[in-house]
Amino acid sequence: xxxxxxxxxxxxxxxxxxxxxxxxxxxxxxxxxxxxxxxxxxxxxxxxxxxxxxxxxxxxxxxxxxxxxxxxxxxxxxxxxxxxxxxxxxxxxxxxxxxxxxxxxxxxxxxxxxxxxxxxxxxxxxxxxxxxxxxxxxxxxxxxxxxxxxxxxxxxxxxxxxx
Numbered sequence: 001x002x003x004x005x006x007x008x009x010x011x012x013x014x015x016x017x018x019x020x021x022x023x024x025x026x027x028x029x030x031x032x033x034x035x036x037x038x039x040x041x042x043x044x045x046x047x048x049x050x051x052x053x054x055x056x057x058x059x060x061x062x063x064x065x066x067x068x069x070x071x072x073x074x075x076x077x078x079x080x081x082x083x084x085x086x087x088x089x090x091x092x093x094x095x096x097x098x099x100x101x102x103x104x105x106x107x108x109x110x111x112x113x114x115x116x117x118x119x120x121x122x123x124x125x126x127x128x129x130x131x132x133x134x135x136x137x138x139x140x141x142x143x144x145x146x147x148x149x150x151x152x153x154x155x156x157x158x159x160x161x162x163x
Contacts, residue, residue, distance in 0.1 A: 019089035031088045034058050035081055045078035054084070060091040098158040102151055112148035114138075 038054035048067045071077045105117050115134050122129045141157045
């Protein structure tokens, strides 16, 4: 009788794909261009300030603390091309997810989310929320106080809940 074949055990649980593998070649090229344009002189790394500027060029606003969290070092944090690509790809994919969710809620294409949009989504999800609760939710997130959530407001809260 032939010996039993040994199979490799596959790791259990979710596997994570590096964010740089989730972006398309055009996005990758734009990230690398932003990195190159932000380099200062002969250096091949970006400071926190330079990284923030390059990310802003890509349409991503980040706080210095987010960049600092990438390193165990306390001072003079520098991102090389690979680290910047990874971080920028992560932020861009998060922003894309947030924008897709926003567009699903803003079905009228108004560019803002209003209480009626939240009510519709709550109904679709069989959530029993009163209008008062929906208004309270809106007020909690709405920074401008105009009763509408901008894409920026939505992205901020989506980031907090890890959407």
